[in-house]
Amino acid sequence: MGKITKENKIIEALQFGNQEAVAEVLYSFGMHCLGCAMSRGETLEEAAAVHGIDVDELVEAINDVLK
Numbered sequence: 001m002g003k004i005t006k007e008n009k010i011i012e013a014l015q016f017g018n019q020e021a022v023a024e025v026l027y028s029f030g031m032h033c034l035g036c037a038m039s040r041g042e043t044l045e046e047a048a049a050v051h052g053i054d055v056d057e058l059v060e061a062i063n064d065v066l067k
Contacts, residue, residue, distance in 0.1 A: 004062045006045035006055045010034070013044060013062055021065040029053050029061070 004013050014022050014034070023034055031051055033039055039047070044062075048055035 004044070004059055004066065006048070006059050007043055009041065009043055010039040010047055014039075017066040022062055025058070025061045025065055029058050031058075 004016055008016075010026070010031075010033075013026075016022065026034060029048075029051070030053065031047060033047065042050075044058060045055045047053075048058050
C-alpha cells in the first residue's frame with residue numbers, strides 16, 4: 001500500500017485505511033472540518049495552509065497511524 005502525500009484530498013486520506021485513526025490525527029491538529037464540504041475537494045496541503053499547520057508533520061502523522 002502506498003502513502004498519503006500532501007497532494008491527497010482530505011477525503012482520500014480518510015478513505016485510505018483506518019478512517020477513525022486518520023480522523024483522530026486530523027482532529028489532533030485542529031482540523032475539525034471533516035464534515036465540511038471543502039474536505040471533499042481540498043488537499044491536505046491546502047487545508048493545512050488554511051489552518052496554519054505544518055503539512056509535512058500532518059502527513060507524517062497520518063502515515064504513522066496507517067502503518
